[in-house]
Amino acid sequence: MDGGESVVKRRFWWGLGAGTLAMLYFLRREQRRRNLPPVQAEPEQARYALVTGASSGIGAAYALRLANEGYNLILVARREERLQALATEIKRHCNVEARVLVADLATPQGQAQVERAITETESLDVLVNNAGFGSQGDFAGSELPEQVAMHSLHVLAPMRFTRAALPQMLARGRGSIVNVASLMAFYPLPGQVSYSATKTYLKTFTEALALELRGTGVRVQVLCPGFTRTEFQLRADMEASNLPDFVWMSATRVVEQSFRDLQYGEVVSVPGWGYRLLAALACFVPRPWLYYVGVVMRDWRD
């Protein structure tokens, strides 16, 4: 047998092995989800939820969903008019309170403002760390302030807010924290070095924390969406108009899946079957294959 043929054979067996493992993982996960009883309903009393990055996209969808569930809202972001408009809509349609907190969460001052709001709110039952932004381009040529802001927003802010919220949640024996990461938490991508690194941090942080919090009644989840129709790509100057329709999810669908997974105590929530498969594959395939995906993505971008 010549060298080329044996390489093809080896790749075939690797592929088959990885595919089988991914399928087994998938089936096992679905079986576990079906067997789990829903988490106990929380008591009917004034409940509060704080959502960062609520002025658009996934954050706004989360805020609306929580308001429909009867939570009073604290809406955080920088664009005040957007937040006020959402607060008005929520108060009109959902009969709950909605408060606006304007803060730049990439700054220590903005983070301290939100920490204060968290510790001063009695019965903060849900915290959604969603604020984030994307960027494109090689790390070496990037603007340092933008890199620092991304780390501050994706890493420091959720860590500080989670730390501020936990003592009260633990004392009450209930509460939920959702950290919005990305499918990129599974894939190291050139051109999005800090983005995939900070989202990977969020995933590991949440998974480790979930282990610590077992049996306390406090749930944590890391939400890892794929392409979602929001302002994200536009604001990050990403060319996404040539992507086919089927890769896109709506923010509402992403939030619905996150809610459902939270009910069933899923720590890692990946909305959409296709994206779930990609996430599962990333856990099983050898690292060099992941790097290959990164290289293909970079070539496609260039």
Ligand SMILES: NC(=O)c1ccc[n+]([C@@H]2O[C@H](COP(=O)([O-])OP(=O)(O)OC[C@H]3O[C@@H](n4cnc5c(N)ncnc54)[C@H](OP(=O)(O)O)[C@@H]3O)[C@@H](O)[C@H]2O)c1
């Ligand atoms: N859309 C996707 O394809 C996708 C995929 C995977 C993960 N995600 C993640 O989903 C999360 C939400 O993004 P999105 O898709 O809903 O995009 P979006 O519509 O652009 O929303 C981003 C939100 O974050 C807020 N934000 C950004 N920088 C902030 C800062 N310095 N301080 C306070 N708030 C800030 C924005 O509000 P202001 O500008 O008003 O401050 C906005 O409300 C992000 O963490 C993102 O990484 C998105």
